[in-house]
Amino acid sequence: MVQATDLPRNEDGISAALGILKQRFGDRFQTGASIREQHGHTTTWIRNQPPDGVVFPHSTDEVAEIVRICAAHKVPLIPFGVGTSLEGHVNAPAGGISMDMGQMNEILAVYPEDLNCVVQPGVTREQLNAHLRDQGLFFPIDPGANATIGGMTATRASGTNAVRYGTMKDNVLALEAVMANGDVIKTAQRAKKSSAGYDLTRLLVGSEGTLGIITKITLRLQGIPEAMSSARCSFETVDAACQAVMATIQYGVPVARMELLDTASVEAVNAYSKLDLPVSPLLLLEFHGSESSVAEQAAMFGEIAKDVGGTGFEWTSNAEERNRLWQARHDYYWATLxxxxxxxxxxxxxxxxxxxxxxxxxxxxxxxxxxxxxxxxxxxxxxxxxxxxxxxxxxxxxxxxxxxxxxxxxxxxxxxxxxxxxxxxxIGQGKRPYLTRELGDSTRYMAAIKAAFDPDNILNPGKILSN
CATH class of the missing domain: 3.30.70.2740 (Alpha-Beta Plaits)
Incomplete structure (x- = not known):
């Protein structure tokens, strides 16, 4: 395991908070070793740093109450979705309380005419899309895992559809959040755009639970396309595949997904998913639109790929074939193992x-x-x-x-x-050393924002910044 730095613990404060939370929340506050380890470590290779307790709130008011208890005793508080993050985001380097948002999982409102909805943070991506399907709508951000919308917002997630639909920062219209002192704020209205004040929505999206705890998310939605088609094409080299990618973007082909697998990945996917893809660098693509437009997009890409030596180009609008290809892509991690x-x-x-x-x-x-x-x-x-x-x-x-x-x-x-x-x-814990190398003095201003929002450093300490 990769070692993680332990931060100083506030033993007296933690002990006091544990007692208060146990009395207030009963069975919705747990301190067993297994549940604490589950909430301190999931998919990362960073050493497990479990919290001292795990609490399961049901409402914004309860989140605010928990925050005020932790603030009064200067106890760290770490938000938790389903634990699919990869950089130690949910570790508790100074101990404290993990706040599991999984039971705040209601879809509060859907506004089909406005193409948006309001959800609690524990709603998962697949749950939301199943709910929206009958209304002809979908939420396009697909990081692969069935992550919670709150976790996706906090980590500024993206995924396979980002090339067309953007990332979470492009698809979150407004937030409700509980700040480090227990205040509840709303960052924006449901309007599609605004010039009103500082953009607190974008500030909290990607803040990894270090500035506030997200309790409601207003999301931009999309209409389910009339037609979808998928394509695959093999290349002799990764360079040739990337040349096809650049040309596709430059020609303005509105591709919805464009995924590269190198030769080793294709071998793994073939073995795991029982496919017979040519063992060479591969592009998988998806096109959204009308029946005629997806055919046109596929044909345009086929010509582009041919110009750079692409071979074995095939495309299909058959749902079963499309799902088989994309399921293989989503099963990539298991294939590698x-x-x-x-x-x-x-x-x-x-x-x-x-x-x-x-x-x-x-x-x-x-x-x-x-x-x-x-x-x-x-x-x-x-x-x-x-x-x-x-x-x-x-x-x-x-x-x-x-x-x-x-x-x-x-x-x-x-x-x-x-x-x-x-x-x-x-960033979490794993990439902290590289943030300053990338952004230099900007991290000093990030630290100033953190200090203003969370002066006692109780919200997910030890993440993003080195404290």
């Missing part, structure tokens, strides 16, 4: 300008080989974001050290290319 059994999959991500994508992926793969690691790449290449999964033995300190070295080199490489150390995983 079968490549070297007994090893754990460790995921990291970076994002670079599309013009540097092929170079960055190529250097990524060279570094994996140089360090004697097993790794593979998938990418949301329409916006320059890719993920590397390493397979390592977490009980082998030397191999863990090489993996840490790789992650550091990849982050620095992306930053040197005018990119970012994280396109969608967020």
């Amino acid at each position: 079968q490549v070297s059994k007994g090893k754990s999959g460790i995921a990291t991500d970076v994002c670079v300008p599309i013009s540097r994508l092929a170079e960055c992926v190529a250097r990524n793969n060279e570094m994996i080989e140089e360090l004697g690691l097993i790794g593979m790449v998938v990418g949301h290449v329409g916006d320059g974001n890719f993920h590397t999964t390493l397979l390592i033995d977490l009980d082998d300190p030397e191999e863990v050290a090489r993996a840490e070295q790789f992650v550091g080199k990849l982050n620095d490489l992306a930053i040197s290319m005018d990119g970012t150390c994280t396109g969608e995983h967020g």
Whole structure:
């Protein structure tokens, strides 16, 4: 495991808060070892730092009450969705209370004419889309996991549809949040745009629970397209695939999804999902629109791919075939675990300008080989974001050290290319050292905002900034 820094504990305050919360919330406040470990560590390779207790609120008023109790005793408070984050976001380095938002899972209102809705933070992406389907609407942000909307908002999630529909920052219209002193604020109305004051909505989206606890989210929705088609195309090299990506964006083809799998990823997916994709770099695409427009978009991409040497281009509007391809993509993580059994999959991500994508992926793969690691790449290449999964033995300190070295080199490489150390995983604990390298003195102003919003540093301490 990668070590995580422990922060000073407020033992007296924690003890007092535990007693008050147990008396107030009864069975909705838990201190058992297993539930605390579950809320301190999920999908990350960072050492587990469990909270001292876990509380399950049902309403904004209860969230505010919990915050006021923790504020009075200066006890850390860590919001928790379903725990699919990858960079140690839900660890409790100073102990404290994990606030599990999973029971605040109501869809409060849907406004079909306005193409928006209001939900509580514990609503999951799949739950929301199942509710919207009968109204001909959907929420397009798809990070792969069935994450909560609150967690997706807090980490500024994106995913496979981002190339067309944007990320969470583009799809959240307004928030209700409880601040560090227990105040409840509303950041905006339901209007599609506003010039009214500071944009607190965008400030809280991606703040990873360090500035406020989100209790309601107003989301932008989309109409379910009349037609969808999916396509696949193989290339001799990652560079050729990236050339096709750049040309597709430059020609204005309104592609909804555009995913890259390198050769190792294709091999893993073939074996796990029983597919027979050509074993070479692959692009998977999806097009949304009318029957005629999706056919036109697919044909345009086919011509672009042909010009850069793409082979085996196929497209289909058959729902079963489309779902089979995209399910295989979503099962990528599980497919990688079968490549070297007994090893754990460790995921990291970076994002670079599309013009540097092929170079960055190529250097990524060279570094994996140089360090004697097993790794593979998938990418949301329409916006320059890719993920590397390493397979390592977490009980082998030397191999863990090489993996840490790789992650550091990849982050620095992306930053040197005018990119970012994280396109969608967020900073949490794992990427904190690289934030200052990327943004320099900007982090001092982030720290000033944190100090103004949370002067006692009780909201998810030790995340994003080094405190």
